[in-house]
Amino acid sequence: MISNSTNYGEEYLDYTKSEISSFLGKEVSEVLFIPYAGVSISWDDYTTKVENVFQKLGYDVNPIHKAEDPIAAIENAQAIVVGGGNTFNLVDVMHKLGLMEAIRQKVIAGTPYIGWSAGSNVACPSIKTTNDMPIVQPASFETLGLVNFQINPHYTDSIIPNHNGETREQRIREFLVANPETLVVGLKEGTMLRIDHEEIRYIGSKTIKVFRKDEPTLEFDKNAPLDFLK
DSSP: OBSOSOOTTSOTTGGGHHHHHHHHTTTOOEEEEEOTTOSSSOHHHHHHHHHHHHTTTTOEEEEGGGOSOHHHHHHTOSOEEEOOSOHHHHHHHHHHTTOHHHHHHHHHTTOOEEEBTHHHHTTSSBSTTOOSOOOSOOSOSBOOOSSSSEEEEEEOOOOOTTOOSOOHHHHHHHHHHHSTTOOEEEEETTOEEEEETTEEEEESSSOEEEEOTTSOOEEEOTTSOOGGGO
């Protein structure tokens, strides 16, 4: 689960390439790409953009929006990749096509899943910690539940000068008031979580932040054990 696709001054998905190759390995030759978060970019153009990266890594890209039977495409996928964009649009289409449970069962059975930004949001139990504007109304905020915690991608501690809006942490704290049993992970730009079976590893040069209701914010570097997230 990747925070963002592109770091400032880098090419698309550049900082993720070695981890993608390591995670997928040589047993995977093709990935099923889900581009439904794309709004200002067509799904065809989005697929081409992702193909330019994955093919150089040795993986063909099969776009789900071209499949006659999306459920069958999921069931036959060697790996599933969900791109970023608008989380509400992504979830709206996934619910309309009935893909949530099919993806969930496929990944639980062992199929690798990679998502960035909105693709990381939908790996959580819900999309309630996305940063995106609700440009459409999906049937439900419930998503894949591949992990039992929430992610806030693109997390930042930055404060805009002379701007009185809430900080990201304040927004997350609001969420925790309404959802007191939920744990939230703030993934900063250029960071990711890798989950292999029961092992959870944080990757990135920055720190990761963990929020619980009525508890101090916790901060960890890449060497810290994250078993408590299981």
